[in-house]
Amino acid sequence: xxxxxxxxxxxxxxxxxxxxxxxxxxxxxxxxxxxxxxxxxxxxxxxxxxxxxxxxxxxxxxxxxxxxxxxxxxxxxxxxxxxxxxxxxxxxxxxxxxxxxxxxxxxxxxxxxxxxxxxxxxxxxxxxxxxxxxxx
Ligand code: THU
Numbered sequence: 402x403x404x405x406x407x408x409x410x411x412x413x414x415x416x417x418x419x420x421x422x423x424x425x426x427x428x429x430x431x432x433x434x435x436x437x438x439x440x441x442x443x444x445x446x447x448x449x450x451x452x453x454x455x456x457x458x459x460x461x462x463x464x465x466x467x468x469x470x471x472x473x474x475x476x477x478x479x480x481x482x483x484x485x486x487x488x489x490x491x492x493x494x495x496x497x498x499x500x501x502x503x504x505x506x507x508x509x510x511x512x513x514x515x516x517x518x519x520x521x522x523x524x525x526x527x528x529x530x531x532x533x534x535x536x537x
Contacts, residue, residue: 408480414442416432418445420484424449431481432459432482447459479513480516481517
């Protein structure tokens with residue numbers, strides 16, 4: 402179980418990270434934050450490209466930043482939040498895409514929580530049962 406204050410800090414960081422999104426093509430600004438074993442939190446946002454298949458989701462940006470800067474380790478939890486502009490402004494839920502679920506399965510245990518802002522928490526294994534693993 403994630404401590405309530407840690408959970409709140411993760412969501413706050415995901416919300417703050419969404420402000421750094423580069424999303425001129427979709428206008429969808431997403432932030433994610435990951436919790437490392439020592440308590441360090443790393444946040445990142447989605448980054449788009451004119452060649453739309455190069456878009457990088459916030460979840461993957463946060464996981465890759467954490468792994469590349471802090472070293473490969475098990476990520477304890479992840480939070481994701483979408484920035485809503487205009488009427489009804491604030492933060493809302495966004496369901497992680499399939500590729501991000503596969504990347505979560507690489508660096509997180511199946512029981513690790515993924516907190517979707519304004520929705521709830523899901524275990525990685527619930528979001529992606531039976532992830533791809535190379536045949537040994
Ligand atoms: N996006 C994320 O960052 N995370 C998700 O879970 C789903 C979608 C981004 C990718 C793209 O930049 C924009 O949202 C619209 O699909």
